[in-house]
Amino acid sequence: MKYPTIDQSxxxxxxxxxxxxxxxxxxxxxxxxxxxxxxxxxxxIFKQNPDLFYLSGIDQEQTILLLYPxxxxxxxxxxxxLRQTNDYIKVWEGYKYTKEQAKEASGISSxxxxxxxxxxxxxxxxxxxxxxxxxxxxxxxxxxxxxRDLRFIDQMKAKYPLHNYQRSxxxxxxxxxxxxxxEIELTKKACAITRDAFVRVLKFTKPGxxxxxxxxxxxxxxxxxxxxxxxxxxxxxxxxxxxxxxxNDNNQICKDGDVILFDFGAEYANYNADxxxxxxxxxxxxxxxxxxxxxxxxxxxxxIKLIQVGTIWNTYHxxxxxxxxxxxxxxxxxxxxxxxxQNPSYPAYKKYFMHGNSHHLGIDVHDFAGRYTxxxxxxxxxxxxGIYIPEEGLGIRLENNILITSxxxxxxxxxxxxxxxxxxxxxxx
Numbered sequence: 266m267k268y269p270t271i272d273q274s275x276x277x278x279x280x281x282x283x284x285x286x287x288x289x290x291x292x293x294x295x296x297x298x299x300x301x302x303x304x305x306x307x308x309x310i311f312k313q314n315p316d317l318f319y320l321s322g323i324d325q326e327q328t329i330l331l332l333y334p335x336x337x338x339x340x341x342x343x344x345x346x347l348r349q350t351n352d353y354i355k356v357w358e359g360y361k362y363t364k365e366q367a368k369e370a371s372g373i374s375s376x377x378x379x380x381x382x383x384x385x386x387x388x389x390x391x392x393x394x395x396x397x398x399x400x401x402x403x404x405x406x407x408x409x410x411x412x413r414d415l416r417f418i419d420q421m422k423a424k425y426p427l428h429n430y431q432r433s434x435x436x437x438x439x440x441x442x443x444x445x446x447x448e449i450e451l452t453k454k455a456c457a458i459t460r461d462a463f464v465r466v467l468k469f470t471k472p473g474x475x476x477x478x479x480x481x482x483x484x485x486x487x488x489x490x491x492x493x494x495x496x497x498x499x500x501x502x503x504x505x506x507x508x509x510x511x512x513n514d515n516n517q518i519c520k521d522g523d524v525i526l527f528d529f530g531a532e533y534a535n536y537n538a539d540x541x542x543x544x545x546x547x548x549x550x551x552x553x554x555x556x557x558x559x560x561x562x563x564x565x566x567x568x569i570k571l572i573q574v575g576t577i578w579n580t581y582h583x584x585x586x587x588x589x590x591x592x593x594x595x596x597x598x599x600x601x602x603x604x605x606x607q608n609p610s611y612p613a614y615k616k617y618f619m620h621g622n623s624h625h626l627g628i629d630v631h632d633f634a635g636r637y638t639x640x641x642x643x644x645x646x647x648x649x650x651g652i653y654i655p656e657e658g659l660g661i662r663l664e665n666n667i668l669i670t671s672x673x674x675x676x677x678x679x680x681x682x683x684x685x686x687x688x689x690x691x692x693x694x
Contacts (some may be wrong), residue, residue, distance in 0.1 A: 267491045268534040273372035275447040276322040279440065280343065283320060286436040292390060293397035293433055294421075297328040299413045301555035310494075313435045314414075315628035316437050321345060321371045323591060325362055329382055333389060334692055340477065341374055341389050351376040358416050395429045396421065402434035411600035417418050425678035434633075442625055442634035448536060449668060451691060452626070452645060453677055455492070458531040460681040462486035463542060467682065467691045472521035472546050476501040479525070480515050487531045492659045496537035497630050499529035503546065507660025508653045510620060524554055524658050526651075530630070537630045539647050540678060541664030548692035550685055554659060557652050558685050561661045564650040568622055569667055571622075572674060574650065576640040581675050585622040589650060590614045599653065626666055642671045 287293065297427070298314040311326050321330050326688045327348035336342045350361040364376040377385065385475060390396070398421065400414050408415065410477070422430065469482050479501050487494060502512040503519040507526035519525055523546045528537035545551075550558060568585045590613065593599045598615045607613040625634035626645045646669070651662030665678040682688050 267488075267493060271322055271451070271534060272447060273322060273370060273577050275445060276320060276370075277372040278445065280320050282440055282576055283433075283436055284332060286439075287332075287334065287397060288395050288431065289392055290504070291395035291397055292331070292336075292393040292433070293331040293399075294332075294386075295399050295433070296417055297323075297326055300326050304559060313535065314399075315441075315535070315633070315644070316433070319437070321373065323362065323367060323371055323479040324535065325359040327379055329379065331382075331386065332660055333393060335393075336389055338389060341385060342375075343373045343400075344371045344375045344377060344421075345371055346377050346379045346382045348429055360608065363396055374554065374666075380404075380467055385451040390428070393428065395431050396425070397431045397433045398434075399433040399437070402432070402438065403629065403631065403633050404636055407650070434592045438633050438635055439628060439638075441632060443641055444627060444640070444645055445643075448627065449645070450532050450563040451486060451536040452666070452668075453531040455496070455531045455536050456540075456677045456681075458487055458490045458492045458533060459529070459538040459540050460678065461490065462519070462529070462531065463527070463540065464691065466527070467544065468694070469545060469687060470519065470525065470544065470692065471548075472519065474519050474546075476506075476515040476517050476519060478502055479519075479527075483529055490531075492533045493535070496530040496532040496539060500527065502660065504656070505658045507543070507662075508533045508655045510653075519670060521547045522551070524550070524661065526662055528662065528664070530587055535628050536680075537626060537628070539626055539649075539666060540681065541649055541651070541662040541666060542681075542683075542688075543663065544573055544688050544692065553657070553667050554661075557596060557654070557661050558663075561650050561652050561660065561663050562683070562685075564588045564592055565648055565663050568591060568650065569648050569665075569674060569676065572623070572640060572646055572667055572669060574640060574642050574669060574671060578638075579637055580638075581640075582622060585650065586612055586614055586618075587617045589652075593617055593652070598652075618650065618652060619652070619653070620649075622650055639669060640669055642669055644669045645677070 296315045300308045303309045313324050329346040331344040367376050398418050465486050498513040503525040504523035506512045512552040528541045528545045530540050567588050603613040623646045625632035646667050649664035653660040668675040
């Protein structure tokens with residue numbers, strides 16, 4: 266692993282919290298992610314199923330976790346199944362967990378090879394009343410391929426049709442949204458790596474540089490500091506490209522007088538940072554660019570204040586819309602007449618700010634959490650307002666990661682340059 270071993274107490278606690286939510290005499294199974302083909306003879310880099318990682322700390326393909334707290338055989342109350350290595354795998358793929366290493370990483374004593382899964386499961390499953398199975402219930406995801414969890418559900422129901430099947434996802438949705446101290450520290454590390462990459466970029470950027478050259482500086486810093494890589498496909502959007510919300514071609518020349526919109530973050534130990542910044546290519550904002558920048562900054566700071574324990578998602582975004590409306594009027598982009606005649610389902614401000622202002626952050630960049638659940642202490646949320654003006658070839662977005670606590674918010678990116686003047690000073694130093 267590129268990152269130091271995570272204290273197993275995190276995963277022991279996560280399993281305890283999950284087990285508390287199960288009905289009596291229940292068995293739960295979690296599968297590793299699929300290995301997806303990239304070409305005729307290669308796979309994409311493996312990315313672990315976040316729920317399996319959350320409960321076990323095992324970052325390896327072809328892994329299965331079985332939890333049966335009421336199992337009549339104590340040996341099978343927590344079981345981890347691993348892909349058994351061999352001389353061929355050692356030569357061609359390298360490191361795989363040994364049973365002792367998996368025990369140390371997960372805190373699970375009963376470790377078996379994957380080939381034992383079917384026999385062990387069959388020996389105990391008929392004593393269980395309920396079977397909890399997992400699927401991806403992230404609101405942002407629509408299943409278009411039969412991934413491993415879906416195939417496993419079909420297999421289980423064909424073999425054991427009369428059990429009571431339950432969903433693990435509602436439990437995971439509640440648990441994963443509230444971050445423990447260990448998770449917060451891992452997220453802070455991802456943010457710190459992201460900060461250093463951004464400062465590096467500020468010192469590197471100048472007219473004539475290509476977007477992908479900036480991307481190369483970012484990944485250099487991520488990998489140098491032990492990050493797994495990008496938390497998501499980075500956006501290096503100069504000039505007009507900043508008006509494409511998910512632009513990631515990153516292949517244009519950055520021109521004198523333009524602004525570059527960055528959206529990138531480091532992944533560290535499966536936890537993620539998510540940062541947006543906007544900088545002038547030549548190191549100096551024009552007055553108009555700075556006015557738009559400061560309008561976005563104002564909305565960002567005011568909306569951070571709105572994120573509190575008990576805040577309701579929809580109410581929060583409505584309030585952010587009001588903040589943005591005020592700024593767009595000041596910038597002359599919309600008028601009071603536009604607001605008077607606006608469609609309530611698509612307010613006038615959405616012409617220039619069309620996306621949400623926040624999402625949960627964690628093992629997934631858009632982390633698994635309840636859309637209708639009030640914000641709680643331990644949530645980490647992005648705050649990312651933006652103003653996009655295609656007719657001016659200008660797009661500004663600013664984004665920090667905010668931890669909610671019972672005594673107030675903590676900005677996990679408070680040490681990343683944000684003020685327009687600070688950015689200009691670093692670029693011209």
